[in-house]
Amino acid sequence: AQSVAQPEDQVNVAEGNPLTVKCTYSVSGNPYLFWYVQYPNRGLQFLLKYITGDNLVKGSYGFEAEFNKSQTSFHLKKPSALVSDSALYFCAVRDIRNTPLVFGKGTRLSVIA
């Protein structure tokens, strides 16, 4: 069965500093990996995905994520955090059989001015 772990419930970072939100996954085959962001009282917004190819994928709003197959990780990164990045971030995985997206519990990012 697929699973996703987001080990940090909360990440605090100062504005302008780099940020990392961690994600590890478990899937039986090759994974498709996604990051979504959720603002208060809103649905999920797609940020980026890894399908194949380069391990570093770039997405919306300056976010990027690094796929590491040996560590089964897909950490979300941004070189310089903004206060407006404060939100709830979800990592999700799907295997190549088109199984449903499985989400982690989410990590709340707080960027402090």
Add this chain to the structure above:
Amino acid sequence: ETGVTQSPTHLIKTRGQQVTLRCSSQSGHNTVSWYQQALGQGPQFIFQYYREEENGRGNFPPRFSGLQFPNYSSELNVNALELDDSALYLCASSTRQGEATEAFFGQGTRLTVV
């Protein structure tokens, strides 16, 4: 904003009642999935519809049911509501042109069962 719209945005129901939530998928998308997001949790998969047929279901009881219409819009029905059904219900649409496609989510329906 995505092209996925859900209605209503908020709803309060009494335990034991039935509720219907609606979702209009993004243009060109033929697959709709429903998720339940309890407070402080990640979304949990309820079921998925592809071209009007259910083609995947999560660990939810039969009182959770759904429909997809020819225009690919969808409904989620929940019978015999329980207090634990209180959650944000999210609809997501996608094209089934490959499993690598991302899903686009609506803003959700906040259901409160009292």
